[in-house]
Amino acid sequence: MRLNQGITAEERESLKLFADWVLKIENGKVSPPVEDLSSYEEDDIVILNDFCDTALENNVVNMINWTYPNFTENFKCPKYLSERAILTPTNHTISHLNSAIVDTILGEVHTYYSVDKAEDFGGTASDLDFAFPPEYLHSFNIPGLPPHELKLKVGVVVMLMRNLNQTLGLCN
Template sequence: MRLHSGNSEARNKVIAEFSKWQLDIGDGKVKCIDTQRTDAETEFVVPDEYVVKSPLKSPIKTLINIIYPDFQNNMHSQEYLRSRSILTPTNVVVNDINAQILKRVPGNVHTYLSQDSIEDMGVDDNDFDSSFPVEYLNSINMPCMPKHELKVKVGVVVMLMRNLNQILGLCNGTRMIVTGCKKIV
């Protein structure tokens, strides 16, 4: 619904057609390529108008250029940032996109690390600490957990992933702009 605001009637028609196509995929109404498959995988043809062709060797850079045209001149505009986003199916793609966009934002990169140890709440003399080496804890990358290393710059957009204060509007999916980076003591 957010996509329809402020567009021409022709643009809204294109958005509606794309939305319907996406819903049809989810409902299994799009014609499959191979109807004889027995596994849960389904293959179908994506119409050319929904495919981003990349003349560059990096399709992620092409996608960023399409979604965020003239980024350097508009990156300080809240309306510009508010009206755009890139949704991805996996954390790997998210990480690649974030790294590319972070390179485009001027300023110093600030790196914040997660807690890299587990508190032992039990027996004093055990092998609990050696069971989970710091390197292993830092390498865990699961869909419901943030990465060990967070890199940000002043001016980048971040998305809140855990409810902090719903009364103040700080709930899952809230997008915010980093206005300062402090040292952790």
């Protein structure tokens, strides 16, 4: 995990505390407070107030605006984007965030669909269509591959997670 180095000694100390706390979470060393374990589940953790902005309502829009201030003016700037990230545990969560972020950009939405077709099936062509209908194949969300329906706008950054064709420049 890369963190900003901080300019002042106070910023560097704050970043070090945050990095240490993240490592404790990763190593399973952060536990719920001892006072009231009955309201916590096994994987719950308490986020320290130092790492929260309690003045803001806890919602997706505020998180996006905090992480990407002045996004609509800067979304085409590689340096601006490379200094910011929202980490999520699942593809479903990041899909929701990506949709919310793309919606803030002015312009026409272009929708791209995958072509889902099963191959190497031992039966006939009609059996194949019956066994693997397109709706079933569209429901898969495979890590490293885009979803069946991908909505983009001109200027939106797309990161390839897999090298598709290096000779055409389609590589991460």
